[in-house]
Amino acid sequence: MSALALTSHFVRREIRNRYLGSFSGGLWALIQPLIQLAVYGFVWKYVFRMSAPGGADGPGIVAFLAMGVWPWNAFSESLVRATTAMQDNAALIGKIALPREILVLSSVASSFLLHALGFCVIVIVFRASGTPIQLLGLPLAAFAFVQLFVLALGLALLFSAIQVFVRDLGQTLTQLMPLWMFAGPVLYPRDYLPERFRAWLDLNPFTFYPEYLREALLGYGTTGTPWLVATIVALAVLAIGYTVFRRLSAHFEDFL
Amino acid sequence: MTAEVLVSARSLGKAYPQVFRPRDRLSALWRLLRGVPDSNATVVLHDVDLEVRRGESLGLIGENGAGKSTLLKLLTGVLTPTTGAVSISGRVGALLELGAGFHPEYSGRDNIAMSAALYGLTAREMRERLAEIIEFADIGHYIDEPVKHYSSGMVVRLGFAVVAALRPDVLITDEVLAVGDESFQKKCVRWMEEYLDGGGTLILVSHSMYHVQKLCRHACWLRHGEVTAYGDVFEVTQKYLAYHEAKLAAPSPRAESAAHGAEFQLLELRLNGQEEDTPLLLESEGTLRVDVGVHSRDGRVPVVVIGIARIDGTPVYGVSTEMDGVQPEAEDANTFRVEVEFPQLCLLPGSYVVKAHPLDSEGVRLFDTIERQLTIRGNSREFGLVRLSHSWKRVATPAGARLRGVSGV
Numbered sequence: 001m002s003a004l005a006l007t008s009h010f011v012r013r014e015i016r017n018r019y020l021g022s023f024s025g026g027l028w029a030l031i032q033p034l035i036q037l038a039v040y041g042f043v044w045k046y047v048f049r050m051s052a053p054g055g056a057d058g059p060g061i062v063a064f065l066a067m068g069v070w071p072w073n074a075f076s077e078s079l080v081r082a083t084t085a086m087q088d089n090a091a092l093i094g095k096i097a098l099p100r101e102i103l104v105l106s107s108v109a110s111s112f113l114l115h116a117l118g119f120c121v122i123v124i125v126f127r128a129s130g131t132p133i134q135l136l137g138l139p140l141a142a143f144a145f146v147q148l149f150v151l152a153l154g155l156a157l158l159f160s161a162i163q164v165f166v167r168d169l170g171q172t173l174t175q176l177m178p179l180w181m182f183a184g185p186v187l188y189p190r191d192y193l194p195e196r197f198r199a200w201l202d203l204n205p206f207t208f209y210p211e212y213l214r215e216a217l218l219g220y221g222t223t224g225t226p227w228l229v230a231t232i233v234a235l236a237v238l239a240i241g242y243t244v245f246r247r248l249s250a251h252f253e254d255f256l
Numbered sequence: 257m258t259a260e261v262l263v264s265a266r267s268l269g270k271a272y273p274q275v276f277r278p279r280d281r282l283s284a285l286w287r288l289l290r291g292v293p294d295s296n297a298t299v300v301l302h303d304v305d306l307e308v309r310r311g312e313s314l315g316l317i318g319e320n321g322a323g324k325s326t327l328l329k330l331l332t333g334v335l336t337p338t339t340g341a342v343s344i345s346g347r348v349g350a351l352l353e354l355g356a357g358f359h360p361e362y363s364g365r366d367n368i369a370m371s372a373a374l375y376g377l378t379a380r381e382m383r384e385r386l387a388e389i390i391e392f393a394d395i396g397h398y399i400d401e402p403v404k405h406y407s408s409g410m411v412v413r414l415g416f417a418v419v420a421a422l423r424p425d426v427l428i429t430d431e432v433l434a435v436g437d438e439s440f441q442k443k444c445v446r447w448m449e450e451y452l453d454g455g456g457t458l459i460l461v462s463h464s465m466y467h468v469q470k471l472c473r474h475a476c477w478l479r480h481g482e483v484t485a486y487g488d489v490f491e492v493t494q495k496y497l498a499y500h501e502a503k504l505a506a507p508s509p510r511a512e513s514a515a516h517g518a519e520f521q522l523l524e525l526r527l528n529g530q531e532e533d534t535p536l537l538l539e540s541e542g543t544l545r546v547d548v549g550v551h552s553r554d555g556r557v558p559v560v561v562i563g564i565a566r567i568d569g570t571p572v573y574g575v576s577t578e579m580d581g582v583q584p585e586a587e588d589a590n591t592f593r594v595e596v597e598f599p600q601l602c603l604l605p606g607s608y609v610v611k612a613h614p615l616d617s618e619g620v621r622l623f624d625t626i627e628r629q630l631t632i633r634g635n636s637r638e639f640g641l642v643r644l645s646h647s648w649k650r651v652a653t654p655a656g657a658r659l660r661g662v663s664g665v
Contacts, residue, residue, distance in 0.1 A: 096357055254273050
């Protein structure tokens with residue numbers, strides 16, 4: 001109960017910290033992916049001159065990209081931020097006894113909160129501007145975000161614990177994130193890959209989410225990874241991350 | 257009357273890993289993941305047993321680096337013990353650093369909310385006590401300004417105000433009384449006294465023996481990570497102070513060779529009949545008898561000086577036979593003896609040195625020195641070296657006078 005109250009305090013503080021002193025306030029969370037979307041869309045259409053996925057019957061390039069950009073932003077931002085959560089809060093950890101998982105949880109939660117909100121707004125905009133959004137897919141999409149949250153939380157717990165010992169992890173992760181993005185169908189559909197590479201995408205735990213969102217909301221394509229597998233993977237990652245975190249967290253103070 | 261045990265630590269120990277190179281961190285990570293204990297760690301706390309019952313107050317004293325802060329962090333759960341276990345029941349108010357968890361960009365009001373949540377207050381309790389906190393902090397309009405504009409004293413006021421509003425079952429605190437201005441310090445001490453009177457439990461780390469004696473009934477002296485003394489606050493603090501005084505005093509062994517064959521030589525110095533070199537233990541207001549024997553080479557009558565100094569060398573009192581117009585008694589041609597008695601010795605508790613010197617018959621040249629240690633025991637909280645006789649006039653009995661304050665006299 002009090003852990004929950006504390007988490008909500010930390011989430012609020014984290015969100016305020018991010019936009020403290022910026023003119024646009026929380027709006028920036030929406031503007032930044034919009035700019036990203038515009039840039040990707042421009043490059044697709046006018047630089048690479050690729051046809052929109054699904055052709056004329058498809059959902060359009062902007063809607064297609066949006067289903068990848070928002071979940072990816074939530075996922076990658078929460079990982080990069082949460083990995084250094086222990087270090088960033090070292091002063092607090094050394095003075096006040098609090099469950100340290102809360103710091104990771106609130107870091108991941110605040111990223112997801114902002115981007116899920118942005119995603120809701122963009123879906124409403126699509127719907128209003130005539131892109132066919134399948135309303136029945138909305139609860140499925142919402143649940144996919146919860147699954148993605150579980151996956152991100154598990155990885156964040158694992159990374160933040162290791163980061164205390166191996167300080168290079170945060171740096172490396174920042175460099176690896178773009179690579180990770182291109183290793184999944186965030187900016188392209190699976191069938192744009194040569195036949196023999198397509199199955200490789202299933203090794204990326206993130207692959208499920210853009211494909212699933214496109215299928216559920218836009219009725220485009222099929223999801224390669226079965227839903228059950230994605231769920232099991234997310235839960236397993238959380239279990240591993242939590243176990244490692246618990247095992248190491250007793251010693252954080254000695255290494256921070 | 258045995259109250260429930262709120263804080264207990266059993267064979268508590270803490271060792272820090274030795275980490276010098278980045279590689280050490282990697283191997284430490286691997287070792288911890290496998291759950292293998294560290295064989296190569298620096299032990300900072302070893303085998304500490306503590307038990308604090310409801311309503312008790314414990315002062316932790318010791319030199320810098322003795323492990324006090326580590327022990328405190330272990331008790332509050334900030335650190336995980338390497339060996340042993342801590343169990344705490346009830347709401348703990350840990351005040352390891354005032355203003356811990358304050359964010360400099362936010363207003364005092366916002367920080368109160370955050371801080372209260374960190375200490376485990378619910379939102380409702382927080383709202384109910386907000387006014388109380390702001391009143392206790394007493395920093396005026398600054399409460400709505402960002403904490404980064406605060407003076408360090410104001411941060412301290414706000415931090416203490418939050419903890420005061422917490423009404424913890426156990427208050428664990430580290431040197432808090434050392435900061436803040438005079439009036440706020442008094443406010444803190446008064447609050448702590450009220451808290452203790454109200455059945456509160458306190459664990460306090462302080463270098464101020466005055467505060468420890470004022471607030472605590474028990475004390476624990478840590479030295480090199482081990483408990484050196486544990487028990488009644490007056491006994492422990494006096495041992496601790498005596499240890500410090502002895503550490504400060506320069507060792508001055510008796511210059512045997514110089515004295516040998518000199519005109520006058522001390523044969524012995526007895527305190528209350530005891531000649532051994534162990535410190536004499538004396539209750540405060542006890543009687544001290546000093547016997548001195550002097551060998552006179554030429555059979556001339558010596559002048560004998562008796563002095564008492566605190567163990568760090570500060571002189572307290574000195575007197576000679578010549579000043580008082582007396583002479584040592586001749587035992588035989590070359591041996592003289594004198595005895596002096598100090599009834600109701602008014603030295604305050606602590607460690608002292610009794611010195612004796614023979615002077616030539618004219619009282620000019622000093623020949624020899626013997627020192628004996630003297631430890632005065634007692635429960636006095638007075639300051640200084642000696643008790644000066646005094647009587648209070650125009651006094652009233654203060655409301656809610658603390659029994660402890662009276663029992664020392």
